[in-house]
Amino acid sequence: MDNRKYTAYCGLYCRDCIPSNQRLFELIEALLRESEDAGLAHYATYKANKIAFLNEFPVAERFLQEVLKLRCSGSGLEGPESELGCMKDCAIRRCVAARDLEGCWQCSLRSTCEPYSSRGLHSTARTALMGAMK
Numbered sequence: 001m002d003n004r005k006y007t008a009y010c011g012l013y014c015r016d017c018i019p020s021n022q023r024l025f026e027l028i029e030a031l032l033r034e035s036e037d038a039g040l041a042h043y044a045t046y047k048a049n050k051i052a053f054l055n056e057f058p059v060a061e062r063f064l065q066e067v068l069k070l071r072c073s074g075s076g077l078e079g080p081e082s083e084l085g086c087m088k089d090c091a092i093r094r095c096v097a098a099r100d101l102e103g104c105w106q107c108s109l110r111s112t113c114e115p116y117s118s119r120g121l122h123s124t125a126r127t128a129l130m131g132a133m134k
């Protein structure tokens with residue numbers, strides 16, 4: 001059931017996506033905490049006149065804080081109700097619903113479908129995955 005929950009209508013698997021990588025976000029949070037505890041910002045300011053790249057510390061810190069905002073614990077199936085997961089206006093989602101399918105992997109038009117192919121979903125691995133889900 002978990003695999004189905006995290007498989008979007010087009011066949012993309014949420015857990016393969018960067019925003020779903022919980023370990024990555026935990027490590028970034030730990031790094032920011034450690035940096036704060038160690039006073040790295042003060043050190044960078046103090047040493048920047050001798051070590052030029054330390055002037056970039058605020059940029060690096062902000063980058064990590066912004067990446068944390070990408071974190072997603074939802075799933076493609078929750079998207080329409082929760083604001084998480086897939087786009088609400090996804091053409092593929094609408095098409096799958098209109099055809100009363102669970103996903104594109106059940107669709108006989110998949111090999112010639114433009115919306116489906118424009119998402120770059122015709123890779124060998126994706127096709128193999130979808131074949132296995134039938």
Ligand code: SF4
Pocket residue numbers: 091092095096099101103104107108109110113114115116
């Ligand atoms: S027509 Fe295309 S987008 Fe619609 S269900 Fe079939 S493969 Fe998916």
